[in-house]
Amino acid sequence: MQRQLYLVDNPVDRLARTLEALLVIAPRPLAVEELAQAAAAGAERVETALGLLAGRYREGRSGIVLERVAGGYALRAAREAAEACARLVERPVQRGLSQAGLETLAIVAYLGPVSRPEIARIRGVAADSAVAGLCERGLIQESGRDGEGGAIRYRTTPLFEQVFGLAGPEELPSLDDLAGDGEELRERLEAVAARRGA
Amino acid sequence: MGQALAVRDLDLDLDAFEGPFDLLLTLILKEELGLPEVDVAEIVIAFVERLERREGAFTPAQLEVCGEFLVLVAALLELKARELFHEEGELDVEELDPDEAALELAERLAEYRRVKAGALWLEERLTAESDRFFRLGPAPAAPPPVRRLAPQDPARLAAALRVLAAEPPAPSLSHMPLRYPPVTQFLERFRAALRRRRRFVFDEEVDGLSRIEQAVAFLALLELRKAGEIKLGQPAPFEPISVWKAA
Structure with a gap:
């Protein structure tokens, strides 16, 4: 008797296979709502099926990994x-x-949407070429103007989150945490001055 | 004596400029290089690195060089601040008293420091994520939405199609025929008139005809004149035209 492989055929598995197909043809991350609409299924069932897929497609088990990224x-x-x-x-993006x-x-990621003059003010250097380069890479994009006829403002794109592996902008660490305490910087400067004076 | 220091020979490798500090200053003063493009912090770092590489004791001459550098960099910073503030029209540095200016500078430095920390985090993150590969491509267009039609009655559809498929009525050409006699008719008429008489008056000959017929008759007259069959005479503009046979 010829041996055959049977696929599990419960509704969640069927939906999981559909989502798998959608994810494999998508050139960008798909939101749960988009998946639900394309698969003609409820968002809750889609999330359950995604959970099933996340178990199958994970590091160490498969060459393909399902990840939550860019919303x-x-x-x-x-x-x-x-x-x-x-x-x-x-x-080329990275x-x-x-x-x-x-x-x-x-x-742009932390303070956006921001205009070129604002970026130049913060960096103390003209930002034209840096902004143009980031736009060309697709990491930032235009996002309205500073009032009517004002400077163009920029914000990050979903590609930015995808490249940096962020599920969403909320995953960016707080600048206060990153920059640390100003007092610490002062102490380090004083320590250097003391060493030089010694 | 250690390695000699010279501010003007300080080699710079900036985003906007590469070469000695002296040349940079010249270009800026000649306005061939925009000061907003120049990262002054990098100039300071280059000078400090040069100081670090210096060997031996600090001489008064070298201290003088440091002083010169400080003055030049301070001037550069002031120029740059003026340019940046002026462009935005936000703040006039001259209106600030020294304490306010120092506070403003401190706030901006703190803001820049935070951004710099953010950039460092992004750089580290990019390195950490360098082994993540994913598909990238332009988003394909979504298929057009399906238009749902109401239930249709085949008989009514056929009737509607029949109306569209019916032979259209032949277009009317009633406006096409000429509404005036041909020029040849007047040619013959004038030739016949000149066979009967030696001369005639054009106005009398066309009297009673419609305006368009008179115009065609005049064209026939010109045609005969062109062919050399007749001669024309008119005592004054708008006077009657006399026509007689050419000899």
């Missing part, structure tokens, strides 16, 4: 396959991001 769900390559992937594809670009990106 949606997306499939990506497992980290263990990174070297092979790097030999196959180039990553490559050669300069310090000026990163600072500008940080300003």
